[in-house]
Amino acid sequence: MKILFYNGSLRMGGAEKILVEILNGLDKKDKEIDLVISDNVLGENFFEKELPKEVKLTYLISSDLIEKTKFYKSRKKNIFYKIMYNYYMRREQKEKTINLAKFLKDKKYDVVVDFDMGLSKNIDLVDAKKRIAWIHSPIDSWYRKKDKIKRLGDRLKKYNTLVTICDDMKEKTEKLYPFLKDKLVRIYNPFDIEKIQDQSKDLSEITEEKRVLLKEGYIISVGRLDNYSKDYYTLLKGFKGAKERGLTEKLYILGEGEERKLIESWIDELDLKNDVILLGKYRNPYPWIKNAKLFVHSSRFEGLPTVLIEALICGVPVISSDCPTGPSEILKEGTIGLLYDVGDSETLKKQILELLKNSIEYKNYKERAIKRSLDFRKEISLELIEKELLEGK
Structure with missing residues (x-):
């Protein structure tokens, strides 16, 4: 059986992590x-x-x-750099299409898996018996213009199966595109629970100097430093309010x-320089999560937030x-x-203090976290993924 997986990058991100988990688990x-x-x-293909x-x-x-x-x-x-940026963006798109066509020449697949829907504009280049697309976040959260949403819907008609990663997203996609209803399935992201728990004990990536921070009492948030989607300002304001209350x-x-x-700049503005630490990027975030007293997630929109499930696996409220x-x-x-x-x-402040x-x-939330995490173990999801890959072969 010949399968093609496509994704935009191998950078450190939730979707990329899940893609690798699937490829290893199949x-x-x-x-x-x-x-x-x-x-x-280069340097970011983590x-x-x-x-x-x-x-x-x-x-x-x-x-x-x-680069x-x-x-x-x-x-x-x-303005000059903006013109050049737009020029190089077009160059990237052209190079991508040319190299994709070269790669696919004379190739035939049983299944193509478009893992971030970045292949949708060029899906006709792929000779495959079955086409699967993964939807990782609500489409109307990253396509704001109605004409773009409509064009994507037209392209998605060309797929046999559309995987959504939670029930809520499945319902929202069906509401957005009623004509795709029969193609939609829900498959949770697979998580290797034992591996994550083992990695949470591995401090090899953390310097001796930074290990001191693990021993302090702290709350943690994990995510790309992008305020539009992650809403760090609300997180900082809620934390500031809690600090003022002791x-x-x-x-x-x-x-x-x-x-x-x-x-x-917001950390400075809120006078939190001594209380907020930007740790940077770690290949293994789990020791930081496991040793935290609380995990706080402040996003404006998500798909199925990987880090929330990882926090549950680590037993953190x-x-x-x-x-x-x-x-x-x-x-x-x-x-x-x-x-x-x-x-x-304001509510975030109160919840931090009360919990x-x-x-x-x-203690109850810690116990519930670990129990709930078992619903996302990889064996369940991989069985469903194998079924979708093999059906209609």
């Missing part, structure tokens, strides 16, 4: 698997080393071209992104924004962890 007997990745970003040896990897866009685009993007407030714990934010300087989609489903409407309305820093002060409730 039964590769009698399967030939090609993995095509759009962006070759998951390349974790790919199984049986998977054949191909990149489409050269690292040199990506030039990044250079002009970082300076695009200047909270002694610090806040660690694990992740990296283009808005680091903006978030640092969770507070999350009730954003679309995923948190309410993962936390069973607030019975597994606490939920607050998106942007409501840390109530030792009985705190």
Whole structure:
């Protein structure tokens, strides 16, 4: 059986982590698997080393071209650099299409898995008996214009199966595209629970100097430093309010992104320089999560937030924004962890204080977290994925 997987990158991210988990978990007997990745970003292909040896990897866009685009993007407030940035973005798209066509020439597949829907504009180039697309977040959260949403829906008609990663997202996609109803399935992301629990004890990536931080009382948040989607300002305001009411714990934010300087400016503005630490990016985030007293998630929108489930696996009580989609489903409407309305820093403040002060409730949430995490174990999801790959062969 010949299978093609496609994704935009192998950078450190939730979707990329799940892709690698799937590729490692699949039964590769009698399967030939090609993995095509759009962006070759030198120094940032974090998951390349974790790919199984049986998977054949191909990149489409050269690292040199990506570096030039990044250079002009970082300076695009200047009109000249903005023009150059747009030019190199078009160059990237052209190189991607040309190299994809070259790669696919004379190739035939039983199944193509478009893991981030980045292949949808070129899906007709793929000769495959079955086409599967993965939907990782609500479509109307990243396509705001109605004409773009409509065009994507037209392209998705060309797929046999559309995988959504939670029930709420399945319902929202069906409402957006009623004509795709019979193609939609829900498959939770697979999690290797034993592996994550083992990695949570592995401190090899953490310097001796930083290990001291693990011993302090702290709350943690994990995610890309992007305020539009992750809403770090609400997190910082809620934390600030809790500090003013006597909270002694610090806040660690694990992740990296283009808005680091903006978030640092807010930390200064709120007089939190001694209480908030931006840890940066770690390949293994689990020791930081496991040793935290609380995990706080402040997103405006999500798909099925990987980090929430990882926090449950590590047995850490969770507070999350009730954003679309995923948190309410993962936390069973607030019975597994606490939920607050998106942007409501006042409620977040109260929940942090109340949960840390109530030792009985705190213990209950720890126990519920571990029990709930078992619903996301990889064996369940991989069985469903194998079924979807094999059906209609």
